[in-house]
Amino acid sequence: CIGMFSWKVQRCKVVFATFNNETGWKNGGIAFIVGLINPAWSFSCLDCATHMAFEVEKPERVIPIAIMGTVAIGFVTSFCYVIAMFFSIQDLDAVLSSTTGAPILDIYNQALGNKSGAIFLGCLILFTSFGCVIACHTWQARLCWSFARDNGLPLSRLWSQVNPHTGVPLNAHLMSCAWITLIGLLYLASSTAFQSLITGCIAFLLLSYIIPVICLLAKKRNIAHGPFWLGKFGFFSNIVLLGWTVFSVVFFSFPPVLPVTKDNMNYVCVVIVGYTAYSILYWKYKGKKEFHALEESENEQAEYSNNFDTIEDSREFSVAASDVELENEHVPWGKK
Numbered sequence: 330c331i332g333m334f335s336w337k338v339q340r341c342k343v344v345f346a347t348f349n350n351e352t353g354w355k356n357g358g359i360a361f362i363v364g365l366i367n368p369a370w371s372f373s374c375l376d377c378a379t380h381m382a383f384e385v386e387k388p389e390r391v392i393p394i395a396i397m398g399t400v401a402i403g404f405v406t407s408f409c410y411v412i413a414m415f416f417s418i419q420d421l422d423a424v425l426s427s428t429t430g431a432p433i434l435d436i437y438n439q440a441l442g443n444k445s446g447a448i449f450l451g452c453l454i455l456f457t458s459f460g461c462v463i464a465c466h467t468w469q470a471r472l473c474w475s476f477a478r479d480n481g482l483p484l485s486r487l488w489s490q491v492n493p494h495t496g497v498p499l500n501a502h503l504m505s506c507a508w509i510t511l512i513g514l515l516y517l518a519s520s521t522a523f524q525s526l527i528t529g530c531i532a533f534l535l536l537s538y539i540i541p542v543i544c545l546l547a548k549k550r551n552i553a554h555g556p557f558w559l560g561k562f563g564f565f566s567n568i569v570l571l572g573w574t575v576f577s578v579v580f581f582s583f584p585p586v587l588p589v590t591k592d593n594m595n596y597v598c599v600v601i602v603g604y605t606a607y608s609i610l611y612w613k614y615k616g617k618k619e620f621h622a623l624e625e626s627e628n629e630q631a632e633y634s635n636n637f638d639t640i641e642d643s644r645e646f647s648v649a650a651s652d653v654e655l656e657n658e659h660v661p662w663g664k665k
Contacts, residue, residue, distance in 0.1 A: 337419060338416045338417065339415065339416050339417075339418060339419075343415075344412070344415040344416055348361075349421060351425055352364075352585060352586045352587065353586050353587030353588060354586075354587055359580075359583070362580045363580060363581070363583050363584075363585055364585075365577070365580075365581075366528060366531065366581050366585075368407075369531055369577065369581070370527065370531055371403065371407060372400065372403060373530070373531050373534050374465070374534065375396050375399060375400065376396075376534070376537070376538070377464065377465070377468040378392045378395040378396055378399075378468075379392055379396075380468040380469075380471045380472045380475070381467075381468060381471060383471070384471075389555050389556060390555075390556050390557075393555075393556075393557045414433075414436055417436055417437075417439060417440035418436055418439060418440075419439040419440075420439060423435060423439070424436060424439075431451065433451070433454070434447050434448070434451050435447075437450045437451065465505075466502055466505050466506065466509075469501075469502075469505040470497065470498050470499075470501040470502035470505055471498065471501075473488050473498070473501035473504060473505065474488065474489060474491075474498035474501045476488075477489035477501065479620055479621055479622050480619040480620050480621055481616065481620050483611075485619070487500055488500050488501045488504060489501075512526065521591075521592055521593065521594065521596065522596065524595075525595060525596035525597050525599070525600055526600055528581055528582075528595065528597040528600075529597045529600030529601055529604070531577075531581065532577075532578045532581060532582075532597060532600075532601055533601070533604070535573075535574045535577060535578060536574060536578070538570060538574065539570060539571055539574045542567045542570055542571060543571075545567065546567060550563070550564060550567075578601075581595075581597060582595060582597050582598050582601075583595060
């Protein structure tokens with residue numbers, strides 16, 4: 330729609346055949362690779378659906394569909410959106426030197442020729458982000474709760490509590506909100522530190538993805554097959570993931586622009602080393618003494634997969650509707 334209402338659009342040659350390197354890197358390939366941090370951030374947190382496994386019916390089937398559906402929908406929508414933005418840019422230098430703090434607003438303004446319209450479209454993005462924030466807090470609360478349940482976090486007893494009135498890990502959710510607030514304040518103090526922390530999160534996400542892959546390859550992929558076992562293509566995908574993780578962690582540590590100063594330096598290596606050192610020390614002196622992973626037998630895993638079916642089959646017609654709702658809310662969290 331933005332492209333349709335733009336009073337002027339760029340030529341196809343500018344959009345598809347022109348490469349603008351304003352990073353200072355003489356090698357265009359490195360400039361392109363370093364710039365991949367933005368789409369990598371857009372497709373981060375694909376694992377969020379896995380953290381809802383306790384509350385999903387037949388998670389071994391539903392969650393992979395949700396993950397791949399996210400990739401497919403995200404690719405189609407983001408590709409169309411980006412192409413529309415490229416066609417709408419009238420003055421690239423003005424966008425790169427934007428003082429708004431949100432260059433997308435300058436693109437909207439150039440496309441529509443109207444500041445009010447640009448602000449309206451910016452508000453739509455903000456409105457969309459509310460749903461994303463709710464989703465992030467939801468899965469983060471479950472992730473925090475599961476670690477705390479196994480005594481994997483400081484103050485685990487506090488974070489593992491489930492609120493008896495809401496049936497959700499409220500304390501874990503509030504901790505998530507507190508951390509988000511602190512990170513937001515960090516941006517006000519130093520945007521460089523904030524960007525390095527965010528890039529570090531992407532690196533840690535990728536590193537967390539390869540851990541189960543390494544375990545899978547170590548067992549020579551000799552595990553029980555799920556409904557989406559891909560055979561040789563799955564093995565190929567595992568190798569690609571390992572290669573991409575090493576490749577991206579290295580290049581995402583490069584400074585985004587040259588020459589490098591203390592204000593534009595990429596400190597992601599400091600974030601990775603610092604947090605890794607903290608994790609190792611915490612595990613050595615406290616974590617390994619308190620952490621007890623929840624061990625599940627195959628029968629228990631099957632019980633988790635069919636918890637909703639079990640509840641439906643065992644429910645008596647005389648149970649009040651409110652009691653049924655409360656039961657459904659507490660069963661996934663009550664499993665031990």
